[in-house]
Amino acid sequence: MSNAIQLLRLITAGSVDDGKSTLIGRLLHDSKSIFEDQLSAIAKTSEKRGMAAVDLSLLTDGLQAEREQGITIDVAYRYFATPKRKFIIGDTPGHEQYTRNMVTAASTANLAIILVDARKGVLTQTRRHTYLASLVGVPHIVLAVNKMDMVDYTEETFNAICAEYRAFAAQLGIHDVTCIPMSALNGDMVVEHGDNLSWYKGAPLLELLENIVIDYDVNTTDFRYPVQWVCRPQTQEHHDFRGFSGRIESGDVAVGDEITVLPSGRSSKVKEIVTYDGRLQRAYAPQSVTLTLEDEIDISRGDMFVKAGAIPQVAKEFEATLCWLAESPLDLNRKYIIKHTTRMVKCLFSHLEYRVDVNTLAHHAASALNMNDIARVAMKVQQPLVLDHYGKNHSTGSFIVIDEATNNTVAAGMVA
Amino acid sequence: MKLVENKDMSSHTFTHLDALESESIHIMREVAAECKNPALLFSGGKDSIVMLRLAEKAFRPAKFPFPLVHIDTEHNFPEVIACRDKLAADLGERLIVRSLEDSIKRGSIVIKDPDKPRNPYQSVTLLETIAEFGFDACMGGARRDEEKARAKERIFSFRDEFGQWDPKNQRPELWDVYNTRVHAGENIRVFPISNWTEMDIWEYIAREKLYIPEIYYAHPREVIRRGNSVIPVSHLVQPKPGEKVEVLSVRFRTVGDMTCTAPVESTARDAREIIEETATTRITERGATRMDDQTSEASMELRKKEGYF
Numbered sequence: 001m002s003n004a005i006q007l008l009r010l011i012t013a014g015s016v017d018d019g020k021s022t023l024i025g026r027l028l029h030d031s032k033s034i035f036e037d038q039l040s041a042i043a044k045t046s047e048k049r050g051m052a053a054v055d056l057s058l059l060t061d062g063l064q065a066e067r068e069q070g071i072t073i074d075v076a077y078r079y080f081a082t083p084k085r086k087f088i089i090g091d092t093p094g095h096e097q098y099t100r101n102m103v104t105a106a107s108t109a110n111l112a113i114i115l116v117d118a119r120k121g122v123l124t125q126t127r128r129h130t131y132l133a134s135l136v137g138v139p140h141i142v143l144a145v146n147k148m149d150m151v152d153y154t155e156e157t158f159n160a161i162c163a164e165y166r167a168f169a170a171q172l173g174i175h176d177v178t179c180i181p182m183s184a185l186n187g188d189m190v191v192e193h194g195d196n197l198s199w200y201k202g203a204p205l206l207e208l209l210e211n212i213v214i215d216y217d218v219n220t221t222d223f224r225y226p227v228q229w230v231c232r233p234q235t236q237e238h239h240d241f242r243g244f245s246g247r248i249e250s251g252d253v254a255v256g257d258e259i260t261v262l263p264s265g266r267s268s269k270v271k272e273i274v275t276y277d278g279r280l281q282r283a284y285a286p287q288s289v290t291l292t293l294e295d296e297i298d299i300s301r302g303d304m305f306v307k308a309g310a311i312p313q314v315a316k317e318f319e320a321t322l323c324w325l326a327e328s329p330l331d332l333n334r335k336y337i338i339k340h341t342t343r344m345v346k347c348l349f350s351h352l353e354y355r356v357d358v359n360t361l362a363h364h365a366a367s368a369l370n371m372n373d374i375a376r377v378a379m380k381v382q383q384p385l386v387l388d389h390y391g392k393n394h395s396t397g398s399f400i401v402i403d404e405a406t407n408n409t410v411a412a413g414m415v416a
Numbered sequence: 417m418k419l420v421e422n423k424d425m426s427s428h429t430f431t432h433l434d435a436l437e438s439e440s441i442h443i444m445r446e447v448a449a450e451c452k453n454p455a456l457l458f459s460g461g462k463d464s465i466v467m468l469r470l471a472e473k474a475f476r477p478a479k480f481p482f483p484l485v486h487i488d489t490e491h492n493f494p495e496v497i498a499c500r501d502k503l504a505a506d507l508g509e510r511l512i513v514r515s516l517e518d519s520i521k522r523g524s525i526v527i528k529d530p531d532k533p534r535n536p537y538q539s540v541t542l543l544e545t546i547a548e549f550g551f552d553a554c555m556g557g558a559r560r561d562e563e564k565a566r567a568k569e570r571i572f573s574f575r576d577e578f579g580q581w582d583p584k585n586q587r588p589e590l591w592d593v594y595n596t597r598v599h600a601g602e603n604i605r606v607f608p609i610s611n612w613t614e615m616d617i618w619e620y621i622a623r624e625k626l627y628i629p630e631i632y633y634a635h636p637r638e639v640i641r642r643g644n645s646v647i648p649v650s651h652l653v654q655p656k657p658g659e660k661v662e663v664l665s666v667r668f669r670t671v672g673d674m675t676c677t678a679p680v681e682s683t684a685r686d687a688r689e690i691i692e693e694t695a696t697t698r699i700t701e702r703g704a705t706r707m708d709d710q711t712s713e714a715s716m717e718l719r720k721k722e723g724y725f
Contacts, residue, residue, distance in 0.1 A: 288438040
């Protein structure tokens with residue numbers, strides 16, 4: 001994969017006061033991803049607001065609806081590229097509803113940048129952001145110690161903050177943490193190293209983002225293939241063609257491999273791996289392909305192909321960590337719908353084990369679940385699901401909960 | 417619909433374009449599998465041509481499980497309409513065209529000035545077409561890098577009975593588990609290439625050798641200069657007294673309504689040369705070419721709330 005340009009998805013967590021918008025603006029500006037018409041628009045606004053220099057934080061400024069109502073829409077996506085990688089930034093502004101917003105943005109991220117103000121160090125919100133990143137299993141964490149210019153760029157201040165943060169991250173089982181001292185305002189350690197932090201020997205943020213290894217962020221060992229679509233052309237040319245289209249969520253598959261179809265448990269062998277660009281001998285996650293099998297067995301959307309030796313659990317009762325996203329609280333007497341991979345089933349929440357205080361990480365007994373609450377729950381589903389532990393496989397360990405009456409997405413779940 | 421036999425791609429490297437392509441295919445298959453009556457909005461522009469290739473990759477060797485739909489403003493460049501018809505015919509897929517003229521005849525659109533941009537009215541005909549065929553999902557080729565309202569829109573964007581987008585009441589979208597459920601009369605707009613940038617589109621056009629309208633490539637054209645824009649002369653746009661007609665080498669970065677789509681000066685004759693120009697350009701795609709987006713900071717946001725895709 002060495003010469004290919006890869007895609008890296010990242011999120012930034014922190015409040016406006018930590019200089020988050022300035023950091024994103026700086027990253028876009030210094031990597032030359034801002035265009036003249038965008039720059040002239042924010043220059044105009046900066047001038048209107050009586051600012052001496054162009055305020056890069058205005059680049060992440062919101063919509064009319066947000067300005068009028070003083071609200072922030074949960075996630076905005078921004079794109080930039082360097083010759084080495086393409087980047088998608090999931091930007092989650094605002095203090096309120098932070099749990100919901102951050103969990104949403106973090107669910108697809110390879111990396112989280114957690115900002116702290118060098119004057120304030122590790123705060124409750126820093127711990128909360130880090131806990132949420134670890135909950136959703138973001139593989140790489142960067143602690144950006146910003147506003148180093150406000151503490152005279154002192155190494156001791158930076159080292160103390162890093163030591164405290166690393167100790168906390170270790171408690172959560174986070175292993176890949178990089179701490180970078182920074183002044184987003186002055187551009188130190190964002191794209192260029194700058195002259196003010198010569199004592200710091202690590203790479204600037206952008207260099208780290210370009211080079212961090214993400215090949216192993218997906219599970220490369222356990223083959224999981226949820227059937228999305230049964231492809232039956234029924235034309236003369238392809239009269240007997242019956243293909244099972246889907247995306248390889250993890251692992252790989254080759255022609256001749258023996259596969260098991262779950263939940264039925266029937267087996268067959270892969271006859272062909274069909275793509276528009278030709279037939280393949282082997283395909284890997286996250287490729288979208290169409291498989292044909294040697295045997296005619298009854299298969300439909302929602303079934304999952306797996307390989308012997310790496311069999312997931314097939315269950316109607318299981319435990320999960322739930323993040324409640326909706327304004328209306330969880331109703332334990334109601335049935336909800338869950339969507340897991342390509343399968344939709346009815347479910348009941350049979351028991352709330354505990355609620356997690358995202359600030360202290362303490363467990364509390366719970367009788368209700370409100371927006372932004374995180375809880376361990378026991379649940380029952382109408383049809384069996386093919387599940388992996390979320391920590392082992394994000395695709396087969398995650399699900400969303402849908403309110404049947406409103407069709408809203410009310411919760412995100414992770415198989416525990 | 418022929419398949420190439422036994423091409424071994426096992427040493428194939430998985431690039432950002434492969435990642436984006438696989439994500440888009442996954443989204444299209446979710447729509448086909450879960451929505452009762454979906455459609456793919458196809459205008460003959462470059463983004464929707466990329467969408468067609470992605471649909472081929474998602475569903476061949478079978479036919480598309482949805483029709484192609486175009487809402488024609490009748491202000492389109494003839495080269496784009498010709499390309500639209502050719503591609504639909506070559507693929508053997510069903511193309512439904514509904515025109516703003518139909519809505520004007522019905523009286524649901526009242527146009528004050530026939531030569532003014534018609535994008536604002538497109539929503540009316542789109543909603544009428546959705547009602548006529550009972551579509552519960554419309555896939556469109558909009559991208560989040562185009563515009564800041566789009567940057568905040570979901571891939572599966574829920575619309576109420578009036579086709580309206582409510583930016584502050586969007587369904588949370590986690591992982592790639594998409595909620596496609598709607599009640600009768602409601603629908604969703606789906607944007608499978610949300611995460612693609614202008615550069616990705618051009619790289620994909622080059623890689624896949626896609627046929628696109630020739631006006632995307634540099635060609636000599638009669639234009640007039642108005643303010644900072646270069647405007648193409650057409651039967652809809654004629655020079656006003658005092659304006660001079662010039663012939664410049666230009667290409668279009670977007671191909672919308674002829675009265676408000678400006679070309680950029682360029683000598684790029686193929687996708688590779690356009691990629692080089694795109695890499696060094698200092699103006700955004702819509703900033704350079706869409707005069708209707710420049711009327712206010714929130715033009716796109718307002719149109720979306722009215723049912724625009």
